[in-house]
Amino acid sequence: MQPVSPPSQDPRGFLETLFAAAVARADPMQVVAAYLPPRPEGRLVVIGAGKASARMAEAVEAVYGPCEGLVLTRYGYARPRQGIEIVEAAHPVPDQAGLEATARLLDLLSGLGPEDHVLALISGGGSALLCAPIEGLTLEDKRAVNAALLASGAPISAMNVVRKQLSRVKGGRLGAACAPARLLNLIISDVPGDDPSEIASGPTVGDTSTPEQALEIIERWSIDVPEAVRAALERQGEQGPDRVVPDDPRLARSETRIVAAPAQSLEAAAEIARAAGCEVRMLGDALEGEARDLAVTQARAAREIAEGLAPEAAPVLLLSGGECTVTRRGQGRGGPNAEFVLAAAIELAGDPRIHLLACDTDGVDGADEVAGAYAGPATPLDTAKQALRDNDAHGYFGRIGGQIVTGPTLTNVNDFRALLVLPPV
Template identity: 60%
Template sequence: MQASPRELLVKMFEAAIESAQPGHCIPPHLPAPGAGRTIVIGAGKASAAMAQALEKSWAGPLSGLVVTRYGYAVPCERIEIVEAAHPVPDQAGLDAAQRIMSLVSGLHADDTVICLISGGGSSLLPLPLEGITLEDKQHVNRALLASGATIGEMNTVRRHLSAIKGGRLAAACHPARVVTLLISDVPGDQPCDIASGPTVGDPSTCADALAIVRRYGIALPPAVREVLESGRGESVKPGDPSLSRCETRMIATPQMALEAAAAVAREAGVTPYILGNAIEGEARDLGKAMAGIARQVAEYGQPFAKPCVMLSGGETTVTVRGQGRGGRNVEFLLALGLSLEGRAGIHALAGDTDGVDGQEEIAGAVLAPDTLERAWGLGIKPADSLQDNDGHGFFGALGDSVVTGPTLTNVNDFRAVLVLE
């Protein structure tokens, strides 16, 4: 292996991100033009880049509107790009959602709607059901983000408070043909969980949403509770006639990203092992577990021989107890490092492929055998940083943050634990 451990880890992370770039993924999956109008809509961190890639490959007329995260817009000529807030929604997202619903009203059977959906779309399309305010949605979003709920659980609640998610956007497009192109950022690649499924049927119910709220002790605004308890927030179910002309195409997934990273490792003479693309759970618990496996590899060559890299994806959770700057990937790394106790030959990188870990404009960080020692030398107590949910503060002070800027895609978290001779 000629590259340094850090260089190899960063190169694998970059390959994972590159594999999910819309310029590669969009052209092979575009539908043939229909007899009527072609309208492009969408939401997500990758939606603007997806729209740009579509424009470059589409010869005929089209128009439309997509909403992306602040800082993620790219220039388009025929499709309007607007920006809004993520992960807590704002008025700009609400306005964009209302405009998208207006764009698809009154369509005909010979019209085609191409819907570009990627991770982050839930927050970027905050169109509340009647009686619920944007402030109510913001309150629920913040509570969910801090609760430790999985992304699937969060999106189950969101689908039942929305006038656009849970299949409602597709129902508004009927009778037009709807082709949804998805970049998955969720464990299991379930279409109803990507941006809370605006164009696909939702098998979950208001009762399911209420059970999640109770499970995590989330206090709901009265209007939100009324929508769930009355059943007024019920979503569009699979098999509904309004979804009969809808088609979904998965164009990039966490598994594809991990396979791209694995190819980089092989080229460097390091054997890759993909442990899973949909790993969930508390970030710090996963860090401890991965440390145990890495130690077994380093000391006994089990279950894998050195040199190797263990790759995984998915979306962990952080139950916020401290006042730190957060980040589930850096929380994973900090717990991993504490459990490894500076074990020689073990390096790691964890980051979000969208370039934003938590609410920071930082993708993640790298961990080395000397990380704890360097922190102690600066007077930083790693255990205190973990207790305070301050992974970003910890790795930032060491100069070990990984900052990519907006990647214009999102296939969830990337973790690589490298065990060398």
């Protein structure tokens, strides 16, 4: 572990170092190899989808050598390959490239036999990248649904229920398409609780959700979906869809392993913070809810801690993960991590003892090519409240130099939030 300067010397740099450590802990090149069995005899087909899937494929071929397969990732996230084909498509709203690549993925799996093997590399982002609408829906319908879900404020678990019921590959259907071959799923978790059926809408693992639940979610969260989507869900419920439940015989020869998860990345950051003399308090790796509401809660907790710190006390670091949401009411582009930082900064009102950073570990907060934001005592707040009303946190931090921009991190273990409370001088 490299020595780190005391957090009081450069609080922003210190927090950025912690975030970088969290990302590095989930680098597929560092974690995938340990979960790979010896290369199987016979035909091996590698498939995958997600923001980390191309890097995962790179890690697989570093161990196995050239492999047959196709992996679908976000634009700008491709990696060098030996044999596996890497296809880039749009995220968070699907596009034609994703539609065509998903069809090719299904074709690749057709005709596999019991002696064949499939290695599935799944990570967050696969929900949008894998695009195979059920009968009666078009790509434009799926695009409209995804956009409406992202703006609704619904938690990721609810969004994924809707996505599963509108797809021919999600909710275990891609896994069923691998039968009768043997299937090994290697998964990087980006969801609270690390449930494989929630990650990328669970394309290769069994699922228990129903079309009726999807319709209830649409009503509860007032999600504005095309009429064709409602009709398709109602038709699915009436006809009895081809559900792939956890004990489905088509999944009898499948195995699932989580290779990286938010808790591990938070602990990697905590180790560095402790070595630098901080007291670390973990608030949880599976926190959900409106970003601005969680921000107020954590900001108040940080201020309460600050009030009780003596000058000789150790700095206190509050760490948390999970996935916040933004209900978009203004004309901004959202971004739950940036909105968290903006709302917390407003609540702290320039408190001289508290610095904070929140970023998405995939390097993309919402739909913007920005990981998140930093705020501290010197962060200007003159127009911050208006920016929050407009859901324009990204624009605000872009104007004042508070953005954290990493570019593609090639992994995805959800949000990283850190509040640093320094003792009084």
